[in-house]
Amino acid sequence: MTTESDTLVHPLAKYMRTDRLPWIYCPGCSIGIVTGMVARAIENLGIDFNKVVIVSGIGCTGRVSGYFKTGTFHTTHGRPIAFAEGVKIANPELEVIVVSGDGDIAAIGGNHLIHACRRNIDITVVCLNNFNYGMTGGQFGPTTEHERYTQTSPRPIGNIEWPFNLVKLAASSGATFVARWTAVQVRRATKSIEKAIAKRGFSFVEIVGACPTSYGRSNRLGDGVEMHRHLLKVADIQNGLPPHEAELEYDSRIVCGEFVDIDKPEYTEVLKKAQEKARSEAR
Amino acid sequence: MDITFNIGGMAGQGIDTIGDLLTKVFVRNGLYTFTVKDFESRIRGGYNFTQIRVSDRPVHCPVDDIHVIVALSKDAITGKRDQLVADGVIIYDDRLDFEPSEQCHFPAPLSKTAKSVGGSTRMTNAAALGALLSVVGFPFDLAKEVLSDIFSAKGSDVVERNIRVAQALYDFTAERFTGSCRTLLRDLRPGKATARLVVTGNQAVAFGAMAANAKWVAAYPMSPSTGAFVEIVSHARELGIGVLQTEDEIAALAMAIGASYGGVRSFVSTSGGGFSLMVEALGLAGMTETPVVIYNAQRPGPSTGLPTRTEQSDLLFTLFASQGEFPRVVFAPRDPVDAFEAVVRAFNLADRFQVPAIVLGDQYLADSAMNIEGLDVPGVTIDRGKLYDGSQDQYQRYLLTEDGISPRAFPGDPGVVVVSSGNAHLENGHITEDPSLRDAMVEKFIKKIPAIRESLREPDLYGPDNPELTIVSWGTTWGAIREAVTILNEKEDRTIAHLHFTDIYPLRTGRLEEMFASSERVVSVEQNATSQFAHLVTMETGHTFDGHINKFDGRPMTPRWVMDRVREVIA
Ligand SMILES: Cc1ncc(C[n+]2csc(CCOP(=O)(O)OP(=O)(O)O)c2C)c(N)n1
Ligand code: SF4
Ligand SMILES: [Mg+2]
Numbered sequence: 109m110t111t112e113s114d115t116l117v118h119p120l121a122k123y124m125r126t127d128r129l130p131w132i133y134c135p136g137c138s139i140g141i142v143t144g145m146v147a148r149a150i151e152n153l154g155i156d157f158n159k160v161v162i163v164s165g166i167g168c169t170g171r172v173s174g175y176f177k178t179g180t181f182h183t184t185h186g187r188p189i190a191f192a193e194g195v196k197i198a199n200p201e202l203e204v205i206v207v208s209g210d211g212d213i214a215a216i217g218g219n220h221l222i223h224a225c226r227r228n229i230d231i232t233v234v235c236l237n238n239f240n241y242g243m244t245g246g247q248f249g250p251t252t253e254h255e256r257y258t259q260t261s262p263r264p265i266g267n268i269e270w271p272f273n274l275v276k277l278a279a280s281s282g283a284t285f286v287a288r289w290t291a292v293q294v295r296r297a298t299k300s301i302e303k304a305i306a307k308r309g310f311s312f313v314e315i316v317g318a319c320p321t322s323y324g325r326s327n328r329l330g331d332g333v334e335m336h337r338h339l340l341k342v343a344d345i346q347n348g349l350p351p352h353e354a355e356l357e358y359d360s361r362i363v364c365g366e367f368v369d370i371d372k373p374e375y376t377e378v379l380k381k382a383q384e385k386a387r388s389e390a391r
Numbered sequence: 392m393d394i395t396f397n398i399g400g401m402a403g404q405g406i407d408t409i410g411d412l413l414t415k416v417f418v419r420n421g422l423y424t425f426t427v428k429d430f431e432s433r434i435r436g437g438y439n440f441t442q443i444r445v446s447d448r449p450v451h452c453p454v455d456d457i458h459v460i461v462a463l464s465k466d467a468i469t470g471k472r473d474q475l476v477a478d479g480v481i482i483y484d485d486r487l488d489f490e491p492s493e494q495c496h497f498p499a500p501l502s503k504t505a506k507s508v509g510g511s512t513r514m515t516n517a518a519a520l521g522a523l524l525s526v527v528g529f530p531f532d533l534a535k536e537v538l539s540d541i542f543s544a545k546g547s548d549v550v551e552r553n554i555r556v557a558q559a560l561y562d563f564t565a566e567r568f569t570g571s572c573r574t575l576l577r578d579l580r581p582g583k584a585t586a587r588l589v590v591t592g593n594q595a596v597a598f599g600a601m602a603a604n605a606k607w608v609a610a611y612p613m614s615p616s617t618g619a620f621v622e623i624v625s626h627a628r629e630l631g632i633g634v635l636q637t638e639d640e641i642a643a644l645a646m647a648i649g650a651s652y653g654g655v656r657s658f659v660s661t662s663g664g665g666f667s668l669m670v671e672a673l674g675l676a677g678m679t680e681t682p683v684v685i686y687n688a689q690r691p692g693p694s695t696g697l698p699t700r701t702e703q704s705d706l707l708f709t710l711f712a713s714q715g716e717f718p719r720v721v722f723a724p725r726d727p728v729d730a731f732e733a734v735v736r737a738f739n740l741a742d743r744f745q746v747p748a749i750v751l752g753d754q755y756l757a758d759s760a761m762n763i764e765g766l767d768v769p770g771v772t773i774d775r776g777k778l779y780d781g782s783q784d785q786y787q788r789y790l791l792t793e794d795g796i797s798p799r800a801f802p803g804d805p806g807v808v809v810v811s812s813g814n815a816h817l818e819n820g821h822i823t824e825d826p827s828l829r830d831a832m833v834e835k836f837i838k839k840i841p842a843i844r845e846s847l848r849e850p851d852l853y854g855p856d857n858p859e860l861t862i863v864s865w866g867t868t869w870g871a872i873r874e875a876v877t878i879l880n881e882k883e884d885r886t887i888a889h890l891h892f893t894d895i896y897p898l899r900t901g902r903l904e905e906m907f908a909s910s911e912r913v914v915s916v917e918q919n920a921t922s923q924f925a926h927l928v929t930m931e932t933g934h935t936f937d938g939h940i941n942k943f944d945g946r947p948m949t950p951r952w953v954m955d956r957v958r959e960v961i962a
Binding site: 130132133134135166168182184185186215216218241242243244245247248250259260261262265321322 | 403431432433434435436437611612613614617620621624625628636638639640664694695
């Protein structure tokens with residue numbers, strides 16, 4: 109007979125809604141790993157569950173919020189950053205973390221991303237870049253490389269567009285902390301997510317991951333294990349490299365590291381000061 | 392003969408393939424099929440099923456009774472067992488933890504044989520096909536044909552291995568599956584149907600757009616509409632269609648309107664959430680009198696709602712979307728053939744009246760499939776409406792005319808410049824705040840409405856004169872309601888009429904008036920909670936309904952569901 113004390117409990121299970129398991133993800137998908145990174149970062153920082161709000165959009169990655177025991181806000185496709193800004197403005201005491209996919213953050217939500225960067229509002233965005241829209245069956249998106257195959261960029265031509273480099277985009281839009289890791293660099297990525305959360309300013313962490321079911325299959329990249337092995341092979345750690353040199357070429361080189369860590373006035377603080385000033389002048 | 396197969400399992404187990412294979416077998420054997428897909432918003436796991444209804448007469452909806460379940464997961468047994476008829480068959484993978492309690496429960500080594508004979512559990516679908524063909528007593532050669540059809544692109548080795556797996560299960564089943572259960576399936580024999588084209592609603596919509604010569608198609612993927620876009624993408628090169636997957640739906644409709652201003656027929660496909668984002672551009676199409684066709688495959692809302700399920704709840708939103716007032720055309724086809732025609736008509740009316748046209752489908756139409764004789768592509772006529780003939784001194788895009796329709800010209804046409812604006816404008820397209828011109832331009836818009844109404848079709852009327860009850864419905868609920876009404880009239884001596892709309896707006900009210908006058912009672916049946924179409928009818932006619940029947944659980948209606956509700960209303 110098994111008693112409760114016999115059952116092994118994962119150290120991070122306390123952050124997860126285990127009653128929602130098994131989760132919806134395919135075998136070999138990176139989303140589970142990224143969920144673990146975020147949970148561990150919260151654990152390492154020792155923040156209260158009820159002081160954390162995880163906001164996500166729609167997509168496979170967007171479903172991450174539903175597995176956390178923190179406050180969660182599962183919003184609409186493309187808008188999680190905007191909803192998150194609202195949450196942060198309403199209560200700057202909260203740690204607001206957006207976890208969502210490349211399509212959600214950079215296609216339909218690209219506008220919100222660049223404006224939140226520019227505004228430098230203190231939220232953390234963790235974007236899982238799996239190079240396609242997993243949830244809707246694997247269409248190309250804003251990070252799909254040129255000539256890659258997807259459901260809507262079929263063989264033999266492939267994608268006729270060119271991708272965003274999300275690190276460059278976030279950095280040039282004004283984010284104060286920008287990092288990129290792949291899903292296999294769990295320790296380093298977790299550390300960056302911790303720093304990102306702790307940062308007083310807009311932080312952007314890209315995790316390059318695998319969608320074996322759609323992107324992997326369409327481009328014959330192998331199963332989840334093979335795709336993750338590949339990530340390990342091509343990851344090129346270059347901490348502190350200027351962000352405009354943080355290249356990403358799936359086949360050969362994915363530059364990883366922390367590329368921006370600067371200080372600028374943070375939006376909610378500026379807002380507060382502006383209000384105080386207005387009030388004192390009114391008096 | 393009317394037999395239903397339910398094939399269930401987890402996402403990613405290939406149940407769609409089993410369904411496709413089986414459908415092919417039946418279609419080749421002169422039968423009619425109607426297939427619905429029920430799946431969750433996830434790529435792997437969960438519980439999904441494909442349900443195929445087979446008959447020697449055309450069938451247009453799913454039914455509740457199931458005769459054969461094929462289960463690749465335990466949920467697939469427990470999920471549908473209570474709909475299994477007495478002596479119904481359950482064929483299930485023998486690895487599943489399930490104790491057969493009746494002789495018609497048949498554990499079969501589906502995945503084991505796929506692995507041992509074919510070398511991969513992926514071939515479980517071939518195994519299931521073999522077992523199924525044996526159970527229904529069809530010759531094995533059929534399996535060979537359809538497996539070759541579906542897998543030939545993957546090479547002869549894959550085909551061969553699939554055939555061996557199917558054969559193993561066919562033989563195993565022939566030997567082991569005995570008893571009385573088969574009596575139920577005895578009627579299942581080849582029929583005389585010549586309908587060989589299997590289409591989904593999404594495909595029919597796509598074919599409609601292509602047949603109507605849409606040359607610019609933009610979309611952002613969104614269930615359940617994505618299939619229509621993907622279908623067009625797959626033909627884009629051979630047909631010379633510009634297809635663009637945009638960064639969001641705002642861009643999709645904006646680009647489509649731009650392309651239409653530039654002179655080509657353009658089309659976007661989306662679902663309610665995407666249509667919400669398109670509303671701003673819709674207003675621009677209205678104000679600039681730029682034709683465009685929008686396909687909205689509805690799903691239950693609000694917001695993300697139930698992404699893979701069905702509902703008719705965007706109707707009033709569609710009619711009123713955008714600030715301001717302008718004419719538009721709205722269709723809600725009832726099945727794939729109707730969808731093809733509605734899309735073609737939408738293009739023609741959009742061009743003729745220079746308005747946006749919206750085709751409202753839903754997940755049920757989008758994802759369900761049936762076999763039909765064909766689509767009348769050669770019969771498609773293209774009416775681009777009034778085009779500029781060079782007769783003005785200086786071309787005026789918004790020339791005031793008797794019927795409110797100004798001839799269109801396109802930028803780049805010799806000798807013209809096309810000036811167009813979302814602000815209130817003069818006849819030449821430049822901005823004005825002149826009150827009398829504002830009046831004239833609004834009147835120009837409004838004048839089109841009765842003319843559009845006249846070019847739409849009256850609703851389909853079925854049933855006796857002076858009925859005890861008239862059911863009013865629209866869109867994709869047609870099949871289930873028509874079947875329910877037929878059964879109630881024929882078997883229960885009811886006198887029920889069914890008035891069904893495909894052409895929604897501007898609403899034609901002639902037949903409605905007749906039915907409100909001649910029918911004892913009038914009741915609406917809709918796949919939404921608030922009887923939106925009934926509200927439209929009341930708004931346009933002043934008549935109120937004697938009752939409303941509504942379904943909003945996201946699952947399609949069945950004839951039995953409709954009959955039960957109608958009986959409650961009559962009682
Ligand atoms: C307005 C709107 N348009 C489209 C969709 C359909 N949709 C849901 S998720 C998704 C893309 C998801 O891609 P990504 O953000 O990269 O997440 P992934 O599934 O790859 O993790 C799309 C297009 C939607 N829900 N809402
Ligand atoms: S479809 Fe891709 S992103 Fe979605 S769960 Fe499967 S592997 Fe992950
Ligand atoms: Mg993605």
